[in-house]
Amino acid sequence: EKGGYEHFMLKEMYEQPKAITDTFSPRLKDGMIEIEELNMTEEEIKSIQKIMIVACGSAYHTGMTAKYVFEEMARIPVEVDVASEFRYRNPIITDNTLVMVISQSGETADTLAALREAKERGAKVLGVVNVVGSSIAREADGVMYTWAGPEIAVATTKAYSAQLIALYLLAMKMSQVRGTIDADQLTGMIEDLKSLPTQVEMLLENKKKIQKFANRYQAAEQIFFIGRGIDYAISQEGSLKLKEISYIHSEAYAAGELKHGTISLVEEGTLVVSVLTQEPLYKKMISNMEEVRTRGAFVMAVTVEGNLEAEKAADYVLYIPKTNEYFMNSLAIIPLQLFAYEIAVGRGCDVDKPRNLAKSVTVE
Ligand code: M6R
Numbered sequence: 121e122k123g124g125y126e127h128f129m130l131k132e133m134y135e136q137p138k139a140i141t142d143t144f145s146p147r148l149k150d151g152m153i154e155i156e157e158l159n160m161t162e163e164e165i166k167s168i169q170k171i172m173i174v175a176c177g178s179a180y181h182t183g184m185t186a187k188y189v190f191e192e193m194a195r196i197p198v199e200v201d202v203a204s205e206f207r208y209r210n211p212i213i214t215d216n217t218l219v220m221v222i223s224q225s226g227e228t229a230d231t232l233a234a235l236r237e238a239k240e241r242g243a244k245v246l247g248v249v250n251v252v253g254s255s256i257a258r259e260a261d262g263v264m265y266t267w268a269g270p271e272i273a274v275a276t277t278k279a280y281s282a283q284l285i286a287l288y289l290l291a292m293k294m295s296q297v298r299g300t301i302d303a304d305q306l307t308g309m310i311e312d313l314k315s316l317p318t319q320v321e322m323l324l325e326n327k328k329k330i331q332k333f334a335n336r337y338q339a340a341e342q343i344f345f346i347g348r349g350i351d352y353a354i355s356q357e358g359s360l361k362l363k364e365i366s367y368i369h370s371e372a373y374a375a376g377e378l379k380h381g382t383i384s385l386v387e388e389g390t391l392v393v394s395v396l397t398q399e400p401l402y403k404k405m406i407s408n409m410e411e412v413r414t415r416g417a418f419v420m421a422v423t424v425e426g427n428l429e430a431e432k433a434a435d436y437v438l439y440i441p442k443t444n445e446y447f448m449n450s451l452a453i454i455p456l457q458l459f460a461y462e463i464a465v466g467r468g469c470d471v472d473k474p475r476n477l478a479k480s481v482t483v484e
Contacts (some may be wrong), residue, residue, distance in 0.1 A: 127471045129273035129365070133457055134324060137317035139278040140450070142267035143285040144313050151307060153293045158246070159262035165297045168218045172211065172243070174199045174234045176481065178276045178360060179283060183222055184353035186287040189446050194295040203230035204484070206237075213241040220246045222287075224271060224279035225480040226254025233484070235259055248286050250279045264290065273472045274479050275365050277457050280357065281320070283289040284450050288313065291446075307467040312444040316451070319441050323454035326438065327462075330455060333420070333436060334462035337391055344374040344386070344417075345456075346408060347395035354449045355395050358456030365474050377410040388416035393456070396423045396430060397440065397448035409433040422452050 125131035126276075147155055157391075171190060173183035180202050187198040203221075207230060213219070219238040223231045226249040238245050247260030250268050257263045266282035292309055295301040301309075339344065343362060345355035352374045359372035373382050375394070386392065391411045396405040409419050410433055421434035423443055429446055431437055440451040464471050 126465075127273065127461075129275055129277060129461060129471050132273055132278045133273055133454075133461070134222050135269065135278045136281045136324075136454070137321045139266070139268040139282040140285050140320060141317045142269075143282045144289060146267075147289050148310060151310065153296065153306075153310075155264055155289060155293055157263050157265065158290075158293075160244070160246075162297050164244070165294055167216050167251065168196055168294070169214065169216040170208070171196050171198045171218045171220060172238070173198060173220045173222065173237070174203050174206045174211070174231060176203050176228050176231055177223060177358055178280045179222040179231075181353055181357040181360070182280060182287060183220070184284040184356065185284060185350055186220075186291065188350045188353065189288060189291045190294070193291050193301060193446065194298055196289050196294065196298075203228065203234040206234045211238075211241070213238060213243045215242060215274060217243045218246060219243040220248060221256055222248045222283055223254075223256050223262065224250040224266075224268075224276055225284075226251045226256040227480050227482050228256075229482050229484045231402055232256055232259070233412055248283060248290075249348055254366060272479070274474055274477050275361055275460070275471070281453065285313070285316075288447060309444055309446070312447055316443065316447060319443065320454055321450060323440060323456070330438070330458040331462040332451050334459055335466055338466040340368055340391055342369045342371075342385065342390065344382070344390065344392045344412075345370065345395065346375040346378060346392060346405075346412075348375050348401045348405060348447055349374075349398050349452055350446075351395040351397055351401070351405075351452070354456070355393070357453060358393060358395070358460070359384055361457055361460035362463065364477060365460055365471050366467055366469055367475070368463065369459050373443060375405055378408060379411065383412065383415065386415045386417050390417045392417040392419050393459075394419055394421045394434065396421060396427070397452050398445055399424075402427060406430065406433045416431060424448070
């Protein structure tokens with residue numbers, strides 16, 4: 121059932137191009153975006169004053185990415201919360217608040233409870249869900265399915281990638297309705313979306329190269345991830361992937377925040393994975409990379425082809441191809457997933473079933 125792959129996680133990583141295609145293609149019609157299941161009129165989309173995204177774990181990380189995308193592209197204010205916090209903080213919800221709950225399983229207890237809480241307070245709730253007919257899918261006012269197919273490995277990969285695509289599509293749709301992007305921009309983004317599956321496929325070919333690199337860090341005691349903006353969101357996902365399957369301690373930091381405390385943990389040889397895919401932030405990131413390097417860190421950069429500046433500030437560089445800046449996470453996550461996977465395999469960990477974790481967290 122693993123289709124010749126050593127682990128479900130590996131198989132599912134290789135299913136990402138398909139998960140991405142299956143999630144966007146049914147929603148592209150004649151150069152426009154149509155999300156039938158959304159269950160919202162154009163008037164309703166125009167009247168949204170605030171979006172609250174609620175999720176756990178990796179789904180929370182896609183929500184963090186979505187915050188940047190929705191705010192910049194659609195100019196709608198977005199709050200993102202982990203479900204177990206949202207439930208107990210007396211959130212301010214008005215008639216014009218859209219609550220989005222994101223969940224692969226559709227059964228996560230805290231996320232489901234947050235959905236119920238939001239509905240009770242009068243919010244319209246949209247679920248971004250992978251499992252068809254799951255509790256969240258049934259109880260939400262509208263559901264946008266991520267068509268990733270069944271995911272077995274505890275560490276999510278293809279469902280995460282499909283969630284990103286669903287969220288980009290929602291942001292594009294809302295931006296189009298609210299008039300914050302023009303027809304040309306939309307066409308360009310659709311073209312870029314269509315290229316993502318092939319680009320992901322290409323990045324998966326780096327497996328051997330990443331394995332070699334990962335071998336050097338199997339005995340690491342701690343690994344840091346840094347980024348800004350969207351790249352901060354993805355750093356958190358890269359760090360979680362690594363922790364959950366390899367048991368190496370890891371933290372992700374907003375790069376500018378490092379010097380407010382965490383940089384004291386950097387020692388000679390500490391690996392700092394730096395993600396820089398947003399051109400306007402390159403310079404700022406490079407100075408953060410230099411900061412840790414002068415403290416002895418080994419800097420691995422994940423950046424966009426052609427960013428030669430990063431080469432000077434890093435000890436090792438992995439390139440991703442160009443795409444729309446909003447979509448960079450879909451590409452940058454691939455080397456980070458492979459890295460976590462190779463480290464975990466090298467350490468002899470049970471990759472598909474890490475200790476203490478369950479695929480679906482149905483207890484609070
Ligand atoms: O099924 P869900 O998307 O609601 O699950 C949320 C988290 O439990 C999940 O993303 C978890 O963090 C993964 N193990 C991460 O790989």
